Amino acid sequence: MKARYQFRFYPTDQQQQLLAQLFGCVRVVWNDALAICKDSEKLPSNNDLQKLVITQAKKTDGRSWLSDVSNIPLQQSVADLGVAYKNFFDSLKGKRKGKKVNSPKLKRKTSRQSARFRIGGFSIKGDEVYLTKIGNVKPIWSRGLPSSPSSVTVIKDCANRYFLSFVVEIQPIQIDAKNQSIGIDLGLKTFAVMSNGDKAISPNYSILDKRIRRKQRKLARQQKDSKRRNKTRLQIAKLHNKIADTRKDFLHKLSTQVVSDNQAIVLEDLNVSGMVKNCKLARAISLQGWREFRVFCEAKSEKLNRDFRVISRWEPTSQVCSCCGYRWGKVDLSIRSVLCLNCNTEHDRDQNASKNIEMVGMGHRHDLKRTRSDCQTTPVASCSESSRITDVLRR
Structure with missing residues (x-):
């Protein structure tokens, strides 16, 4: 390769x-x-x-x-x-x-x-x-x-x-993995939540991002092809490169650790191009580099003879209990912890999703027909269902 x-x-x-x-x-x-x-x-x-x-x-x-x-x-x-x-x-x-x-x-x-x-x-x-x-x-x-x-x-x-x-x-390298498989759920507040309980928090790009916004407003007011405009353009390029280098260093280290320790890596096929159409989250999503992380994991998996898998984006990984397979339906993003009504297990939202991603990727799925709720679930958990909501964090 x-x-x-x-x-x-x-x-x-x-x-x-x-x-x-x-x-x-x-x-x-x-x-x-x-x-x-x-x-x-x-x-x-x-x-x-x-x-x-x-x-x-x-x-x-x-x-x-x-x-x-x-x-x-x-x-x-x-x-x-x-x-x-x-x-x-x-x-x-x-x-x-x-x-x-x-x-x-x-x-x-x-x-x-x-x-x-x-x-x-x-x-x-x-x-x-x-x-x-x-x-x-x-x-x-x-x-x-x-x-x-x-x-x-x-x-x-x-x-x-x-x-x-x-x-x-280069030739593929054969290195024994510590773990059999791992599922990874990508997010904004926490970049990656692993099925083994580990979490990876991305660097803070907000300070550099604010400086870029300020410089871009200054660039828009300057005369085209002027020396001051070219100087400002160079300053913006350096700030962009600083963010890109910081992000790439973080993603390289994280992907190397994940691929080295696990034989099978399972990710979710996120519709990033569709997500960035949301004007409120577009900038935050673009700064994370989800696609770049997937490319790194896929390339390093090929280099180390690992099994890299991607599950469908339509899998209800955030709507199913990872312990018993009970499906509780859609839950609002502000709800970060859920209590299963079937097995009384309390789940962290992202941790539960990463476990479901691993199970679906490895082919081990619960019998959803047997554990599906009899009644139709509401699109968002209501406040009266206190047994389903255990911790509500602000957005």
Whole structure:
């Protein structure tokens, strides 16, 4: 299986100028190829596009400076455009799972910049990496590469940070797990509640989020393309990166611990794209990174030979007693503790849901037909049903 190893590096002033020139050429080739594709009745092949936007463009006065950079990232930019169009058409035909993919868009100078070098365009010499027509750069090696990389991508993010991203081939690792299985219920106040009783609380992003809101209001009042506006935009990008780095560090540590200790990991298929349409909870949900946590768990499960499972979002995990299977129906979100009327067991709402997620994922389910209540349950537990509500917390 393939994996990415990313390392930060600090280029010299001359290398920054060369990288800026390379990013600009890659961006121009992408935009020129995209314009040709939009004007053509039939999508041209990658070879035809490379001849038009690279080979023939170098002979013109307006694009002669394309010869000053390496040809490999330019060719890769055209190939990436072909992959983007393939994903777009597969999404239209229903061949691609997940959310609909939009058509490729023009690249902007203020967005994230990248250029990919294949084998022949880079080489690793000791602690340094040689990039064609850029020179030797020295990344901060936080860990070693498990194998020789097949490609390296030079990245410059919106906060003017530079990274090298290597694609390497890794082999699955066999590590004995401590536990057989675990179910995880994701939430806002508590990020993850495990079926074994553990809880994981996410970092507090509210302080940085308030600073971003204040800076964004300031950015909206400033004149476009002014130096003050560009300075504010850079400050906002740095704050966003700080939140993203904090969240990624937390999710990496949590997913590593969960996957290492359990043989089977069961999550619920949350409709995050539908949840963020709620204007009151959209920002809080987006900051948590539920989808990113699922991707990390799935990738690390494949690496460690673990069984990763996802149950349907329609499973009534919060409406069923994890002990006897009695279904009490929908309960308001403000109710955090429930007393089962059938077995008189008091449940924490999230803890009960995580146990049900584990049971459904592992195929052990209660006989709901036998334990289903005779009468129809109310959509929200009423205040008169004191036996069902044991603890009410404020929202």
